[in-house]
Amino acid sequence: MDAVQKRRVRLVDIAADAGVSRATASLVIRNVPTVAETTRKRVLKSVKRLGYVYHSGAASLRTQQSNAVGLIVSDITNPFFAEASVAIEERLAAANYVTLLGNTSEDRVKEDRVLKTMREFPAQGILICPALERDASGGASALADRLPIVSFARRAPGLDYAGVDNAQGAELAVEHLYQVGYHRIGFIGGNPNSSAGRERLEGYQRALARSGLQFDPLLVIPSAPTRRGGYDSVQRLLQIEDRPTAALCFNDVVALGVVEGIQLAGLKPGEDFGVIGFNNIPDASYGVPSLTTVDTSPRQLGETAAELLLKRIEQPDSPTRTVILQPRLIVRESCRGRT
Amino acid sequence: MDAVQKRRVRLVDIAADAGVSRATASLVIRNVPTVAETTRKRVLKSVKRLGYVYHSGAASLRTQQSNAVGLIVSDITNPFFAEASVAIEERLAAANYVTLLGNTSEDRVKEDRVLKTMREFPAQGILICPALERDASGGASALADRLPIVSFARRAPGLDYAGVDNAQGAELAVEHLYQVGYHRIGFIGGNPNSSAGRERLEGYQRALARSGLQFDPLLVIPSAPTRRGGYDSVQRLLQIEDRPTAALCFNDVVALGVVEGIQLAGLKPGEDFGVIGFNNIPDASYGVPSLTTVDTSPRQLGETAAELLLKRIEQPDSPTRTVILQPRLIVRESCRGRT
DNA sequence: TATCCTTAATAGATCGATCTCATCATGGCA
DNA sequence: TGCCATGATGAGATCGATCTATTAAGGATA
Numbered sequence: 001m002d003a004v005q006k007r008r009v010r011l012v013d014i015a016a017d018a019g020v021s022r023a024t025a026s027l028v029i030r031n032v033p034t035v036a037e038t039t040r041k042r043v044l045k046s047v048k049r050l051g052y053v054y055h056s057g058a059a060s061l062r063t064q065q066s067n068a069v070g071l072i073v074s075d076i077t078n079p080f081f082a083e084a085s086v087a088i089e090e091r092l093a094a095a096n097y098v099t100l101l102g103n104t105s106e107d108r109v110k111e112d113r114v115l116k117t118m119r120e121f122p123a124q125g126i127l128i129c130p131a132l133e134r135d136a137s138g139g140a141s142a143l144a145d146r147l148p149i150v151s152f153a154r155r156a157p158g159l160d161y162a163g164v165d166n167a168q169g170a171e172l173a174v175e176h177l178y179q180v181g182y183h184r185i186g187f188i189g190g191n192p193n194s195s196a197g198r199e200r201l202e203g204y205q206r207a208l209a210r211s212g213l214q215f216d217p218l219l220v221i222p223s224a225p226t227r228r229g230g231y232d233s234v235q236r237l238l239q240i241e242d243r244p245t246a247a248l249c250f251n252d253v254v255a256l257g258v259v260e261g262i263q264l265a266g267l268k269p270g271e272d273f274g275v276i277g278f279n280n281i282p283d284a285s286y287g288v289p290s291l292t293t294v295d296t297s298p299r300q301l302g303e304t305a306a307e308l309l310l311k312r313i314e315q316p317d318s319p320t321r322t323v324i325l326q327p328r329l330i331v332r333e334s335c336r337g338r339t
Numbered sequence: 340m341d342a343v344q345k346r347r348v349r350l351v352d353i354a355a356d357a358g359v360s361r362a363t364a365s366l367v368i369r370n371v372p373t374v375a376e377t378t379r380k381r382v383l384k385s386v387k388r389l390g391y392v393y394h395s396g397a398a399s400l401r402t403q404q405s406n407a408v409g410l411i412v413s414d415i416t417n418p419f420f421a422e423a424s425v426a427i428e429e430r431l432a433a434a435n436y437v438t439l440l441g442n443t444s445e446d447r448v449k450e451d452r453v454l455k456t457m458r459e460f461p462a463q464g465i466l467i468c469p470a471l472e473r474d475a476s477g478g479a480s481a482l483a484d485r486l487p488i489v490s491f492a493r494r495a496p497g498l499d500y501a502g503v504d505n506a507q508g509a510e511l512a513v514e515h516l517y518q519v520g521y522h523r524i525g526f527i528g529g530n531p532n533s534s535a536g537r538e539r540l541e542g543y544q545r546a547l548a549r550s551g552l553q554f555d556p557l558l559v560i561p562s563a564p565t566r567r568g569g570y571d572s573v574q575r576l577l578q579i580e581d582r583p584t585a586a587l588c589f590n591d592v593v594a595l596g597v598v599e600g601i602q603l604a605g606l607k608p609g610e611d612f613g614v615i616g617f618n619n620i621p622d623a624s625y626g627v628p629s630l631t632t633v634d635t636s637p638r639q640l641g642e643t644a645a646e647l648l649l650k651r652i653e654q655p656d657s658p659t660r661t662v663i664l665q666p667r668l669i670v671r672e673s674c675r676g677r678t
Numbered sequence: 679t680a681t682c683c684t685t686a687a688t689a690g691a692t693c694g695a696t697c698t699c700a701t702c703a704t705g706g707c708a
Numbered sequence: 709t710g711c712c713a714t715g716a717t718g719a720g721a722t723c724g725a726t727c728t729a730t731t732a733a734g735g736a737t738a
Contacts, residue, residue: 012724021689022725057461057724079418119392122394361696400695679738687730691726691728691729698722
């Protein structure tokens with residue numbers, strides 16, 4: 001079986017086989033053009049013959065570049081983050097980085113543990129969507145001056161940030177609801193412990209004010225950012241005596257739950273009750289009814305975040321950068337107006 | 340700004356500061372108990388004073404253990420894989436491994452590229468859900484004898500495998516549909532290029548035969564494993580002249596799409612038309628109607644797969660292992676029977 | 679022919695940890 | 709007192725690549 005304990009084939013073995021020095025073999029491997037064509041061919045032949053496998057870990061030590069970047073997500077089960085993560089991974093791979101994945105499940109303790117592991121790895125930089133309950137002392141923020149870190153989707157003090165203009169998005173949505181005839185509008189699913197939740201709530205309130213509508217705290221129902229969360233919350237919302245006729249939802253998944261909750265209550269979504277979501281996930285674009293939503297394009301957000309990190313890795317001492325993407329409203333069937 | 344180019348603090352610096360050798364400092368860092376208490380304290384004080392950060396990359400080189408494991412997923416946007424990935428990441432983290440993420444988007448070329456990167460990293464092992472279109476020559480399978488690799492959810496020849504008894508699950512579902520009165524049953528969304536698709540189709544056919552139903556190829560509609568896929572497919576299915584009264588779906592996401600498609604056609608899901616999904620994702624457990632589904636527990640699958648990999652890393656030369664989880668049917672409202 | 683360049687290849691140090699093996703106290707015991 | 713087991717520490721080699729500085733071999737130029 002393992003009678004011949006086959007040792008790893010190293011560069012020095014290639015060098016010996018091809019009759020050159022390690023340095024030359026290394027040059028060939030890395031496609032440095034200063035090597036004579038005949039030598040190059042000879043080395044490559046040895047590489048093939050001996051079945052050499054490059055060891056980037058060893059190279060990392062010498063070059064001081066691990067080519068690894070950490071991606072810390074609060075919940076990759078959330079379609080928004082899943083999409084963003086795919087984009088991030090793609091962009092990083094294109095830049096020749098490997099992505100280290102860490103899922104925190106919104107747990108600060110796990111977040112800190114993951115940060116530590118990645119820092120020690122050592123990752124050359126970190127992309128993080130900070131877990132909820134962020135108090136003043138930021139686990140990630142504290143590392144900002146030692147390690148390139150970019151936050152995305154949720155702000156963290158002192159870090160580069162790639163996000164969406166949440167307030168603006170919420171305003172667009174509420175204004176649209178108002179225009180098509182919904183005048184008592186709730187807000188479902190925002191979590192006040194995330195900047196995204198706060199910003200959307202803020203936009204919601206601003207738009208209400210601008211439309212001359214009264215803000216009613218009863219109509220604001222925080223919930224888990226899941227379908228179930230929306231489903232449950234809207235039921236509560238419908239029990240209020242002067243009940244709302246429409247709702248802005250924290251995200252599309254919540255909105256889908258809300259749509260179902262409305263149907264259960266015997267109301268027609270998009271007519272009796274208007275619904276607008278956030279993010280424009282694939283599932284939003286069809287269905288009965290299809291979902292009017294604020295497009296935050298998770299893919300683009302992911303790319304932007306990755307881009308920011310790559311820049312910061314290049315220039316660790318540049319001033320903090322923030323990129324805010326402008327959302328746009330995508331009007332579909334879930335808020336056609338009161339009949 | 341960077342006037343004082345602050346060099347990394349290394350173990351040798353700690354050693355010097357604490358007046359011990361690197362070896363001793365190393366022992367302290369690793370919590371090896373043979374160090375005298377006074378020495379340990381002295382070293383730890385230096386660690387804190389100088390702000391030492393462990394460099395596991397360097398350690399990896401020496402110990403020949405990178406503590407990194409690759410996770411290659413065909414599409415992490417799919418809730419099933421997202422859930423499984425979370426479980427995998429958690430299990431691996433518990434075993435002190437970092438997870439390298441690779442998303443292939445069902446692209447074999449990208450899969451091969453990712454495999455190469457991870458192998459060179461070098462990852463100590465790989466968990467992979469192979470991309471579709473797998474022909475005889477398996478990119479991952481070919482590496483099996485050089486690197487611990489475990490496939491999950493979809494089989495790959497020659498690799499350890501953690502999966503679900505898909506045929507059995509499909510049988511349970513079809514038999515249930517038959518029992519509650521649906522006698523013309525379609526199969527939506529299976530992809531014949533994945534073992535999971537083939538196995539479920541096989542179980543579907545077996546159950547039909549056992550129930551004395553005729554197999555009709557017209558009722559089998561492959562599609563993308565997305566909500567949209569189910570939504571579109573069921574429309575096609577309903578245009579068949581002798582149209583089916585129920586459908587087994589490749590997964591819950593497809594089933595959700597199917598439910599919507601049925602509603603659009605003016606049929607009542609769960610009554611006029613029975614629907615059963617696969618996987619039991621969180622979204623299945625409520626809604627109108629809630630989804631009857633074959634529970635394949637992605638979390639458990641992920642854990643099992645991770646477990647298999649950890650075992651193989653320990654014993655690289657052990658014979659190929661396969662773990663098949665038994666699914667169970669979760670009966671909800673989407674197939675209450677014909678009225 | 680002597681000198682200077684250019685090109686191709688190399689020797690040796692280096693990245694930051696861990697491992698092996700040797701050394702030196704120390705204390706228990708005959 | 710002398711011997712040995714045990715505990716605590718250190719010197720130097722090592723993991724597998726890359727970097728720096730240098731050399732050797734031709735070719736062109738004067």
